[in-house]
Amino acid sequence: DIQMTQSPSSLSASVGDRVTITCRASRSVHTSLNWFQQKPGKAPTLLIYDVSTLHGGVPSRFSGSGSGTEFTLTINSLQPEDFASYYCQQRYNTPFTFGQGTKLEI
Amino acid sequence: QVLLVQSGAEMKQPGASVKVSCKASGYAFVSYGVSWVRQAPGQGLQWLGWISGFNANTNYAQKFQGRVVMTADRSTNTLFMELRSLTSDDTAVYYCARDGVGIAAAGKPDYWGQGTLVSVSS
Numbered sequence: 001d002i003q004m005t006q007s008p009s010s011l012s013a014s015v016g017d018r019v020t021i022t023c024r025a026s027r028s029v030h031t032s033l034n035w036f037q038q039k040p041g042k043a044p045t046l047l048i049y050d051v052s053t054l055h056g057g058v059p060s061r062f063s064g065s066g067s068g069t070e071f072t073l074t075i076n077s078l079q080p081e082d083f084a085s086y087y088c089q090q091r092y093n094t095p096f097t098f099g100q101g102t103k104l105e106i
Numbered sequence: 107q108v109l110l111v112q113s114g115a116e117m118k119q120p121g122a123s124v125k126v127s128c129k130a131s132g133y134a135f136v137s138y139g140v141s142w143v144r145q146a147p148g149q150g151l152q153w154l155g156w157i158s159g160f161n162a163n164t165n166y167a168q169k170f171q172g173r174v175v176m177t178a179d180r181s182t183n184t185l186f187m188e189l190r191s192l193t194s195d196d197t198a199v200y201y202c203a204r205d206g207v208g209i210a211a212a213g214k215p216d217y218w219g220q221g222t223l224v225s226v227s228s
Contacts, residue, residue, distance in 0.1 A: 091213020
């Protein structure tokens with residue numbers, strides 16, 4: 001299985017800040033990398049697929065980059081509703097695997 | 107709008123089986139598949155497998171092979187995930203999520219159900 005490792009595991013920031021979350025794969029997943037947001041008690045929602053394509057309705061302050069084994073999710077100008085957990089996920093090989101998550105706190 | 111509505115919470119004893127349903131609406135059922143993902147309390151996300159709404163082909167994570175069965179009922183646009191031989195480690199919220207119709211297009215779950223809590227305890 002491809003292991004996905006996110007850093008940091010948790011992150012404190014303020015409204016208006018720019019934050020970056022890193023995701024590393026144990027081997028290349030090429031550009032088959034997605035990002036999800038999850039708020040407490042809710043289902044995850046798709047933010048970005050295939051490294052950098054925003055899912056419909058996702059604000060442009062979210063962006064993704066990378067390829068191969070290293071990827072980043074950047075959130076510009078944090079808004080109050082962005083404080084949540086974020087997960088990367090590879091879909092290059094089954095089983096599809098997720099990172100352990102990054103909790104973004106105020 | 108795309109909706110996936112899951113069945114209610116379940117409490118099971120160790121060794122039992124659970125069957126979770128996921129009723130899809132708002133899209134062409136046969137044009138998509140569904141992935142099942144679970145989340146243990148306070149933990150991350152784990153993919154169990156995928157089923158095609160077109161031909162009911164499945165792809166299960168090796169970890170769950172032999173213990174999970176995913177089915178699709180095209181007459182009611184409902185998907186099912188049955189997990190057998192439950193242990194306390196299976197206590198989790200189970201999610202269905204719309205995904206690609208073929209396995210090559212899968213792995214990009216874009217709309218999720220609300221989740222079903224399965225608790226396993228004696």
